Amino acid sequence: MAEYKVTVTTSATPNAGSFCTVGVMLIGAEGCVSEEFVLGKDERSLRSGSSCVTTLKMPGPLGPVVLVRLRKEGHPGFPDLDWHCEEVAVETPAGEEWHFPCHKWIRTADGAVELRRRAAVTVNTETLQILKDHRARELQAKQQLYRWRTFHEGLPHCIDMATVELLGPNLRYTRQGSGVSVQYVSGFREKTGQWGSLQELGKLFSLNHRNNTVACYVRAHWQEDAFFGVQFLNGCNPLVISRCRHLPPNLPVSSAMLRPFLPEGSSLEQEMECGTIFLADYEVLEGVPANCINGQQHYLAAPLCLLHLGQQGELKPIAIQLQQQPGPLNPIFVPSDSVPDWLLAKLWVRNADFQCHQLVSHFLRTHLLGEVYCTAILRQLPEVHPLHQLLMPHVSTTLQINIQARASLLSAGGVFDRSIACGLQGVPALLRRATERLHYSSLCLPEDVQQRGLDTVPTCYFARDGLRVWNAIHRFVAGLLQVYYLSDLAVQQDSELQAWILEIFTQGFLGRPESGVPQSFQNRKELAKFITMVIFSCSALHSAVNFSQLEFNLWMPNSPPTMPQPPPTAKGTVTEAELLSRLPPINATCSVLTTLTLLSHRAPGYVPLGQYPKYLFTEGSPQRLLGELQTELKALSAEITERNSGLELPYLYLSPELIENSVAI
Ligand SMILES: *[C@@H]1O[C@H](CO)[C@@H](O)[C@H](O)[C@H]1NC(C)=O
Ligand SMILES: *[C@@H]1O[C@H](CO)[C@@H](O)[C@H](O)[C@H]1NC(C)=O
Ligand SMILES: *[C@@H]1O[C@H](CO)[C@@H](O)[C@H](O)[C@H]1NC(C)=O
Ligand SMILES: [Fe+2]
Numbered sequence: 001m002a003e004y005k006v007t008v009t010t011s012a013t014p015n016a017g018s019f020c021t022v023g024v025m026l027i028g029a030e031g032c033v034s035e036e037f038v039l040g041k042d043e044r045s046l047r048s049g050s051s052c053v054t055t056l057k058m059p060g061p062l063g064p065v066v067l068v069r070l071r072k073e074g075h076p077g078f079p080d081l082d083w084h085c086e087e088v089a090v091e092t093p094a095g096e097e098w099h100f101p102c103h104k105w106i107r108t109a110d111g112a113v114e115l116r117r118r119a120a121v122t123v124n125t126e127t128l129q130i131l132k133d134h135r136a137r138e139l140q141a142k143q144q145l146y147r148w149r150t151f152h153e154g155l156p157h158c159i160d161m162a163t164v165e166l167l168g169p170n171l172r173y174t175r176q177g178s179g180v181s182v183q184y185v186s187g188f189r190e191k192t193g194q195w196g197s198l199q200e201l202g203k204l205f206s207l208n209h210r211n212n213t214v215a216c217y218v219r220a221h222w223q224e225d226a227f228f229g230v231q232f233l234n235g236c237n238p239l240v241i242s243r244c245r246h247l248p249p250n251l252p253v254s255s256a257m258l259r260p261f262l263p264e265g266s267s268l269e270q271e272m273e274c275g276t277i278f279l280a281d282y283e284v285l286e287g288v289p290a291n292c293i294n295g296q297q298h299y300l301a302a303p304l305c306l307l308h309l310g311q312q313g314e315l316k317p318i319a320i321q322l323q324q325q326p327g328p329l330n331p332i333f334v335p336s337d338s339v340p341d342w343l344l345a346k347l348w349v350r351n352a353d354f355q356c357h358q359l360v361s362h363f364l365r366t367h368l369l370g371e372v373y374c375t376a377i378l379r380q381l382p383e384v385h386p387l388h389q390l391l392m393p394h395v396s397t398t399l400q401i402n403i404q405a406r407a408s409l410l411s412a413g414g415v416f417d418r419s420i421a422c423g424l425q426g427v428p429a430l431l432r433r434a435t436e437r438l439h440y441s442s443l444c445l446p447e448d449v450q451q452r453g454l455d456t457v458p459t460c461y462f463a464r465d466g467l468r469v470w471n472a473i474h475r476f477v478a479g480l481l482q483v484y485y486l487s488d489l490a491v492q493q494d495s496e497l498q499a500w501i502l503e504i505f506t507q508g509f510l511g512r513p514e515s516g517v518p519q520s521f522q523n524r525k526e527l528a529k530f531i532t533m534v535i536f537s538c539s540a541l542h543s544a545v546n547f548s549q550l551e552f553n554l555w556m557p558n559s560p561p562t563m564p565q566p567p568p569t570a571k572g573t574v575t576e577a578e579l580l581s582r583l584p585p586i587n588a589t590c591s592v593l594t595t596l597t598l599l600s601h602r603a604p605g606y607v608p609l610g611q612y613p614k615y616l617f618t619e620g621s622p623q624r625l626l627g628e629l630q631t632e633l634k635a636l637s638a639e640i641t642e643r644n645s646g647l648e649l650p651y652l653y654l655s656p657e658l659i660e661n662s663v664a665i
Helices: 129-145 183-188 198-208 213-221 225-234 255-261 268-274 339-380 386-395 397-407 415-419 426-437 445-451 461-484 488-493 495-508 524-546 549-553 576-582 586-599 620-645
Strands: 002-010 021-028 037-039 051-058 065-073 083-091 097-106 112-116 277-281 304-309 315-321
Touching (some): 037 051, 129 339, 198 213, 213 225, 213 549, 339 386, 339 495, 339 549, 339 576, 386 524, 461 620
Antiparallel strands (some): 304 315
């Protein structure tokens, strides 16, 4: 007679309990299976935070127990609530205690769910056939459930689920409602006309800004060249400009034209050589069809904007050409043009930046790619894989938010369709062009800022803080990989890992070798870089482009979402009084601001970067590495706070304490 003491623990979170019964079976290493015994039939129900203990008598020992099989069943007459199981503990006849962590929801519809003992193990270090089979079965089932689909031709593929209900309880989350009232804009909802004055806009703004100091700063400085420039370094979209060593052939500015805007005695050639000339090129917008709003054709431009970096680190625009093809109908605007001409040119650049910020920097690079990494994990890495455990906390929320975005914001009648220059035709066209231009090096922050020359601009806090955060994540990831992969050969031999990256390459980057994205991993170094990129993109980069959006967009003239008149084809076509008629109509402005306000809410229980569920990384080395990461991030937050206290316009989006662990909004 062998006796096993089995303890089934329900998680302590609210609603974890269920009226159900649960069948439990123990499975030995050689495949011996115990009888199923059923828990929850008596009054010892599965309540939140409770444990059910049972002793199971067997005719003989099972050998080492390697799997626990759970099967949940509804209780007749009671609602069939999902059950959140924390773990199952088994005490063997020899007195050893083994833990089978679960930490997830189990539904009646799931059928048998099998739990494993050890926390993290790769397939090539798996010794028992029964456990290899278990991994394979898990992946087979998940590949049935989580499939790829094409959202639009030429874009990274997405998960084939139309509603969040299909995700099941383990991939869904609830975010508390923002409690923000947008009641006061409802009176503007029907107003299709143009804004009458900046005062009128100011009225809406003061109802909206909720004492946001950055937004108030934006309103006070939006017309200034220095503020226009600084947004390329430390605004909501620091991903566009790069250092310009040679003028692009389609921007025919002459040195003489620009001399008045450069330091005394210097020339454009000299400045380019010193590395103080930067270019913002919105070529990706060329040919993207513009939306029809309130029954009227609206317009897009694909500007080129040249900027000069001064001695004090200030970046100022010195030339703006609104379309890619140079010519007599495509004037090059300069700061000495009339005030309204120059301001209108800058408004067009800000409008282009709005489209690229929302759709390329934010939606494509963080949301859509996050979904690719996540879907590929679900299909190719079993739950015991160390990278499943490391990455899921960063990417799992992308599925729900993206399904919701596709069904609302980006669909017919959504805010892009109704109010933004990139509408139902423009969105896929821009995203397709941006996907073609994605390169792995631009996704890896150290290479990205180096290629764009921002690493040597001391006033680019995005680059400075970003590098620090990247390096902290990288040290943690590289350390963990040393634990789970004892050699480069172990990386090559992890067939699950190789299937994962290949799927990312084919489904996410559409099999384009020009993307530079790896199709396989040869060593730990390559792997550490890729994993760091995934974590950085879904946490830090998302914070940098998301958290800043309301602050920089709330004063609409700083980032007009759409333009109702074509880009000017000559100078002197607009007066100061006419400028407002070039900005979005009243109700389009309001619908964009309402959306941004509703999305801009820091969840009370948000998880900051570097915080993982308690049950992860509990062993010696991973625990130590995580401790080091947390210490480093904390010190960095303090340094950034200190630095910001001396800045007129603080940069806080990459302060680790404010970075959310995942793309949850
Ligand atoms: C603006 O109001 C008009 C008239 O009610 C409506 O047809 C249109 O859809 C509204 N536009 C936006 C962007 O909300
Ligand atoms: C903004 O701040 C002012 C003064 O500090 C205060 O009177 C006002 O109620 C605040 N407004 C909001 C919307 O919080
Ligand atoms: C996104 O930005 C808003 C502010 O614009 C912020 O309230 C929210 O918490 C941010 N979410 C994430 C995931 O960073
Ligand atoms: Fe987002």
